[in-house]
Amino acid sequence: MSLLAKLAPHLPYIRRYARALTGSQTTGDNYVRVALEAIATGERSLDEGVSPRVALYRVFHAIWCGTGANLEVPTEDAPVSGDAAGRLMRMAPRSRQAFLLTALEGFTPSEAATILGCDFDEVEGLIASAQSEIDAELATDILIIEDEPVIAADIEALVKELGHHVTDIAATRGEAVAAVQRQTPGLVLADIQLADGSSGIDAVKDILQRHDVPVIFITAFPERLLTGERPEPTFLITKPFQPETVKAAIGQALFFHPRRTKQAA
Template identity: 60%
Template sequence: MSLGQDLAPHLPFLRRYARALTGSQAHGDAFVRATLEAIVAAPDDFPRDVDPRLGLYRTFHAIWSSANIEENVDGDDVDDTHEGIAKARLARITPLSRQALLLTAMEGFTPEDAGYLIGAEANEVDSLVAEALSEIERQTHAEVLIIEDEPIIAMDIETIVRDLGHEVVGVAVTREEAVSQALARRPGLVLADIQLADDSSGIDAVKDILAEFQVPVIFITAFPERLLTGERPEPTFLITKPFQRSTVKAAIAQALFFDTATVPAG
């Protein structure tokens, strides 16, 4: 099997990670493109002594570490207010901590593998993850709308959200309910399932909401690869079903990290 065939199944998930790390589909996808270009240009440099997925993320991290993350990738425009708030939070939590959190909680790497990717020992990764969660949870607070038609899943998400110190302003099970509740409460974060109770789409509900006001959105789906092609406007933050509580916590923390409307807690 060729290297390209080995890497293809892992590309959607690298896109997820890159988008979450940068807080932007455009910026994240640009780093993924740069990673693939580097592999094509020098295939002999690709790490062959590890699993292909690990090698792919390792190459991505080499690109990420060498880039100036304060500069735009591919000339994309970044809103000054959005960038300013992200920079202010970056001053209080190191990028390495955020990387460790996302690699373990969202991407499912072991502390050992995450350490390989970021150049740290496994015990250091554990400390970095704890530091990231503590700092981000302390910095952010939001009112959250949950769009989910499975009662048990909705209750679980609601518990996680409240445990993080956020307020749940509503739980909607249809597109119409979601839009109505969003317009009534204007939440600071939306957690949206893809398939809703009346066969309507959570994606359409979110499009309706975003047409009225801007709000960070985390999509929840059992088929993430369908929304991570890089070929059209797609979610920046995505959780895969079935999910771990730590994954939801990491996604919420990261989405709010880049949100200009979120205010410091306390």
């Protein structure tokens, strides 16, 4: 099997991870591009002793560390500002990496340790440290766009467990737009395929035309968003999801976005 064939299935997901880590599609994609170029030219080699996915992420992190986690950050695409930037600077990059690798990308702590080049106990400590930072962030109001009642209820319970308030649950594009007109949320959790055949993507576009809010897509069809042909969501969760995955994405979305304060109910 060629090198390209080995890595191709993992590229959409490492791009997703890079965007979540940096808070910027442009910056994240730059890191992935440089990592792939390093592999293609032989500057970096894939570890044959681990899976291709683990090996790819390991090279990515070698590039990240080698550039001081500050590669080509474009001012027009800056992910955070003000107090959010201060919090980002105070959180150790490796803590954020360990948390995202395990909670968002689904790696085991042992695999994360291999990727980061550290031992298991250190990864556990890094994850705990990152979670503490994220849990300290202020709660916000959340709109859930989901047409499956059972899934919507699961998401609602998880959101409330994290200390957030659910403003509404919308099953269609029209319901989502109407919900936002009644009360502006601080975060949107959206499915793609909705009850009446409408699109969660279109619902989010309608919302973002009037309101600057972070969005997390939770979908069984990630390939519809991870095309590389248009601006893509920084935060994307694949169904069926794990609760820890949702927690990680919510924490990162609120961490990077300037609006993190709870809206008036």
